[in-house]
Amino acid sequence: MSISEIPLIKFENLTKDFGQIRAVDNFNLEVYEGEIIGLIGPNGAGKTTAIKMLANILTPSQGRILVKDKNNKLQDVVTNPKILQESGFLIDIPNFYEGMTAYELLKYFAKLQNYPKNMVESRIDEVLQLIELFEWKHQKVKIFSKGMKQKLGLAQAIIHDPQIVVLDEPQIGLDPKARIDVRNILKDLQKNGKTIFLASHMLYEISEVCDKIALINLGALLEFDKISELEKKLPMHEIRCTLLDPIESKDVGPILSMLEDKLNPYLIEASTYTNQQHHILYDPSIQGLKILYDGKDDTQDKILTTLKKETDLKIISFFTPKTHQLERIYMDLIKRDEVKRRKK
Numbered sequence: 001m002s003i004s005e006i007p008l009i010k011f012e013n014l015t016k017d018f019g020q021i022r023a024v025d026n027f028n029l030e031v032y033e034g035e036i037i038g039l040i041g042p043n044g045a046g047k048t049t050a051i052k053m054l055a056n057i058l059t060p061s062q063g064r065i066l067v068k069d070k071n072n073k074l075q076d077v078v079t080n081p082k083i084l085q086e087s088g089f090l091i092d093i094p095n096f097y098e099g100m101t102a103y104e105l106l107k108y109f110a111k112l113q114n115y116p117k118n119m120v121e122s123r124i125d126e127v128l129q130l131i132e133l134f135e136w137k138h139q140k141v142k143i144f145s146k147g148m149k150q151k152l153g154l155a156q157a158i159i160h161d162p163q164i165v166v167l168d169e170p171q172i173g174l175d176p177k178a179r180i181d182v183r184n185i186l187k188d189l190q191k192n193g194k195t196i197f198l199a200s201h202m203l204y205e206i207s208e209v210c211d212k213i214a215l216i217n218l219g220a221l222l223e224f225d226k227i228s229e230l231e232k233k234l235p236m237h238e239i240r241c242t243l244l245d246p247i248e249s250k251d252v253g254p255i256l257s258m259l260e261d262k263l264n265p266y267l268i269e270a271s272t273y274t275n276q277q278h279h280i281l282y283d284p285s286i287q288g289l290k291i292l293y294d295g296k297d298d299t300q301d302k303i304l305t306t307l308k309k310e311t312d313l314k315i316i317s318f319f320t321p322k323t324h325q326l327e328r329i330y331m332d333l334i335k336r337d338e339v340k341r342r343k344k
């Protein structure tokens with residue numbers, strides 16, 4: 001095996017039981033150097049539990065987590081916790097000692113992580129500038145807003161310039177501007193060769209920043225792939241077509257059934273896993289059509305041509321919504337998992 005084939009982090013048959021609850025269920029995953037991996041799943045899926053085992057805060061009931069050392073040997077985080085010195089963690093909403101200033105806190109964490117003393121001062125400034133809290137350097141944390149504390153949590157995780165950055169819901173409580181900032185910080189970290197493993201509910205954020213997503217439900221890994229690959233696995237794609245003028249309610253039925261007929265070769269059976277009965281819907285809230293089609297490359301053009309030819313609708317946009325696609329993948333995979341489990 002060549003060095004680049006050795007994963008930086010390896011989750012191996014990882015399982016965690018809390019009494020009767022199996023929070024993480026035989027989880028296997030490999031993360032390679034320089035990747036940004038997003039762990040997504042519904043509440044209670046086991047994301048935080050998996051991350052806490054990676055941080056060696058919780059011990060696995062079965063299986064193990066391995067991290068590559070400088071000699072390219074995989075080390076178990078339980079038996080060799082020193083391997084985590086090159087990692088930084090943000091887990092849950094940080095609960096800082098509020099009487100300290102941002103500067104004092106970061107200095108404290110840098111010391112905890114044995115960051116070289118002669119570099120601490122400049123590193124603190126650098127990180128505070130990165131998270132745009134430099135002006136607040138000497139202010140006490142107790143006057144910080146929730147979002148500012150969350151950003152300080154990110155600063156704490158990266159203060160010692162770790163190779164691996166592990167973040168549990170880094171964007172929780174952040175406003176849109178701060179979420180964009182965090183996204184850019186993560187991309188910058190990646191550019192500097194860091195590897196990032198994050199859990200999030202924010203599908204859009206995940207799709208914007210992550211190379212691959214790991215979808216988990218009830219502790220088990222359902223899928224792990226690039227979003228584009230996951231989309232290919234999904235037998236359903238959606239086109240949104242927004243209109244200049246709304247369709248009058250009396251015309252909606254006739255237009256939709258005419259279009260179902262004309263577009264029939266390009267549409268697919270509505271998934272048995274969704275509530276949607278028809279292939280084409282008119283959604284007044286977006287003043288547009290939602291069309292479930294076969295996802296083939298040339299089909300979009302054929303659908304657009306048919307819409308122009310067969311209707312008087314004035315089309316102002318025609319696109320496949322990316323976030324929506326990810327939501328659909330997410331819902332579809334979780335629903336399939338539930339159906340499969342029920343059958344067991």
Ligand SMILES: Nc1ncnc2c1ncn2[C@@H]1O[C@H](COP(=O)(O)OP(=O)(O)OP(=O)(O)O)[C@@H](O)[C@H]1O
Binds near residue numbers: 043050
């Ligand atoms: N210390 C604990 N004791 C008992 N059960 C726990 C403990 N921690 C987590 N659990 C259970 O393990 C399961 C997974 O929880 P976990 O916090 O890992 O989920 P999560 O994916 O992070 O959810 P969320 O999206 O809500 O943060 C849940 O059923 C939870 O109740």
Ligand SMILES: [Mg+2]
Binds near residue numbers: 047048168
């Ligand atoms: Mg959690």
